[in-house]
């Protein structure tokens with residue numbers, strides 16, 4: 001079980017604090033995605049894990065080995081860690097096989113073992129057929145597979161991936177997410193994967209740590225993070241979300257402008273506290289204002305004017321102006337259509353709504 005344990009990790013650069021005391025655990029064999037917007041401290045956390053930076057406070061453990069603390073840092077080469085960057089960093093003058101075998105050769109492993117590990121690793125990332133090519137003869141995705149193979153060949157205890165797919169085009173990125181997950185399923189390496197792309201985190205990770213401004217917001221499975229976000233920031237960062245800001249009325253009620261809406265309250269806020277009602281656009285249903293007999297039971301009911309509507313094939317993305325500078329997004333069936341300016345009634349099923357507090 002053990003794996004990586006990060007305890008109260010703080011990192012300051014001069015007067016600026018990039019990490020404010022992070023506590024995290026990555027059990028052996030799991031893939032943790034560190035997810036958050038630019039500047040939230042993902043790369044800093046990875047640099048500390050790799051041993052390129054020393055923490056200002058706190059500790060990093062791998063099983064029972066103390067890797068980093070403010071008192072000292074185990075050098076990167078002694079950590080059993082491999083790192084893959086977004087810019088591949090493969091050697092252009094070496095073939096695929098030479099790139100992958102390089103780390104094994106400098107460890108002075110016997111020739112037969114190098115050959116065996118090389119074959120096995122190239123098979124894992126499906127590069128056997130390209131072993132004699134040079135990087136300039138490979139696509140971006142293939143080059144990134146070389147970088148991954150090079151990291152895997154040395155059989156690290158921990159694999160760190162820093163935005164490994166950012167340089168690839170959207171289609172390839174989507175494909176590579178599944179490949180990374182497959183390689184992880186095959187090898188079961190303890191992995192930390194830094195990304196700002198929520199879909200990448202959802203597809204690849206066993207656990208996701210969502211960060212903002214150097215604070216950990218939530219640690220959980222992809223389902224936990226999506227379905228039970230700990231606050232409105234997490235809800236809005238993962239997947240499309242409506243966030244209607246208001247104040248708590250207590251007992252599962254929130255005042256949003258002149259409306260009092262109800263929803264399961266997960267904010268922990270006191271009466272009068274700042275909270276938001278969050279609901280996914282896919283859960284919102286829209287009806288023409290003239291329609292009667294609406295299935296409104298168990299729903300919050302709001303009305304507004306359609307501001308814009310976009311046809312996206314599988315659904316329509318409709319933005320409704322609720323007045324008071326509030327808007328509501330609804331993903332509705334493509335057969336349903338409202339022209340801009342139409343007055344509509346929106347039904348928000350109470351069970352799909354959540355009252356959440358602000359970011360930590």
Ligand SMILES: Nc1ncnc2c1ncn2[C@@H]1O[C@H](COP(=O)(O)OP(=O)(O)OP(=O)(O)O)[C@@H](O)[C@H]1O
Nearest residue numbers: 013016018036037038039040041042043044045196
């Ligand atoms: N060496 C440094 N000196 C000063 N400030 C730094 C240093 N490294 C990082 N920072 C600051 O710490 C904060 C966190 O940076 P970090 O690179 O960890 O963010 P990130 O979440 O990885 O962002 P991105 O996705 O843009 O790479 C940023 O505000 C950054 O400017």
